[in-house]
Amino acid sequence: MAIWWFLGPAVALTAVIVVLAVLGLRRGARVEVAEPGQRREMRIYRDQLKEIERDQARGLIAAEEAERLRTETARRLLDADKRGATALGESPASMKTLALVLVALAPILAVALYWREGAPGYEDMPLVDRYAQAQVLREARPGQTAMEAAWQDDPQRPPAPEIDPQYATLMGQLREALTNRPDDPRGLRLLAVNEGNIGNYSASAAAWIHLIELQGDAAPVEDLVSLAETMALATGGLISPEAEAVLERILQRDPQNGTARYYLGLMFAQTGRPDLTFRLWRGLLEDSEPDDPWVPAIRASIEELAAAAGVRYTLPPVTAGGRGPSAADVEAASEMSNEDRQQMIGGMVEGLASRLSNQGGPAEDWARLINALGVLGQSERARAIWSEARLVFADQPAALATIDAAARQAGFTE
Structure with missing residues (x-):
């Protein structure tokens, strides 16, 4: 039923617009037929009649020749007048036919286009309801472990890189050493970095988590950033609730951190809030240098995000030193x-x-x-x-x- 609440006024509005357009076409057609063509021709013939009278009065042409010229010019003037009347008489009928065709086709084409490109039957959703739905979607996200498992089973996941046998042997020794000394910070950092180097992001994230837990509140922001990036890589780019908590922890300590701002914006895009993503990424883009790693991804999608957020935005050109002199x-x-x-x-x-x-x-x-x-x-x-x-x-x-x-x-x- 909701679709007819939309289509009824739309069809009526389309019909009104078409009728107004037809009236404009009819007026334009009359002006085109009566003014530029026939009236100009008739004016020329009238001027010729006056010129014949002047030439005869000055003795430039004989009376018989003047009479013949007047007769021929008058005949042409009458023919032009008849053609103008005929065109004006026929124009309304043709325009009426055109109007009927347009009135019949325009609503049909409009409905067909909406049926194909729109969402028939989808009720209008106020902005408050959209935000509420996005919040539900955000809260209903699966956890990091579930996202990692889903990414492992995803056929679009790229294959793991080839590992040099000697490198694999060293990794085995490192894992075994940490089995005996699980709380060794140096060993955990080596494990986290190298597991990530071979594409084993789940194990890398686990090592980062353990290391950061050992460090407590003294954990460097750089380690938190490495953890957030690794968690995103382990899920194929999805931001889990656990990863979001890490990003918030980073921004509490470093509000301008580019990596955290980028991934937080990505999370909002994934949960139905392109407006928040645009707001975050626009500021980040303005604060960034052209060679910052997140800049290409932002530039590739920020105009689409702006459109989804209902904001007019033109992507600025790439310029070095966009933040101005320090x-x-x-x-x-x-x-x-x-x-x-x-x-x-x-x-x-x-x-x-x-x-x-x-x-x-x-x-x-x-x-x-x-x-x-x-x-x-x-x-x-x-x-x-x-x-x-x-x-x-x-x-x-x-x-x-x-x-x-x-x-x-x-x-x-x-």
Whole structure:
């Protein structure tokens, strides 16, 4: 029943649009037939009649010749007038036929296209319900062990790499040594790395987990990142609840960690929240260098994610130094000559300014731009950027503090 609630108004709207289009076509057809063709021709013949009268009055042509020319021109004028009337008389009928055909075909074609490309019978789902369904999907994910088992049985899984016999012998010795000394941190790290090197990701993840448990809260972020990556590889790219917990642990300690932000965005995409994925990946892409490992994957799919999230987004071109000059860059530039300074950071500054103008960015990027412009001696431009940034972040006190601090460093305040 839900489909007819959609199709009924759609068909009616299609019919109205077609009728309006037909009326426009009829008007256009009349103008085309009556104005450009016949009326121009008739105007020419009238002008010729006047010219004949003038020539006769000046004695340029004899009376008999003038009469003959008038008769011939008048005949042509009458023929042109008849053709115009006939065309105008026939046009409405042809346009009426065209209108009937369009009115009959347009709704049928629209329904056929919807039936093929749409989802007949699928009721509309409010955004709140979609988010709730995504949350259910997220909570219903199988665990890491189940995902690993499913990936092992997946026919799309690539074959394991060939292992050199000598390397396999060394791996056997390492495993045996850890059987006798299971809590040896150095041995666990070697095992985790080398199991991953031979594609045995489940065993590698298990070794990382054991090592991190031994380390406790002192476990390095790098080890947590290695564990998260290995868990994703062990499931064929799916992010399990256990892997998600590791990612959250990483981001609590390092909120800007690129690997964790990428995999967390991947998890949201897998559980029906492309809007959150787009939000995470857009920020990550803006913070990344072109050679960061996650950049190609993000660039390949972020426009599709934006469309799914209902956001208009144009993928920016690949440019080195997209984050703008760092503090070290700016400090080094202050000691250079003006020419060298322009050559070093001028391109980076312009790239950052263009991105902030077109796409926006965090307060830190605005502050970096203000600082860079101050070093380059472009004080008026820096002040203008500062004023613009204060408007952008007017309702965010923390961001305003960051921007105002950059303004003070550049040598100006309100």
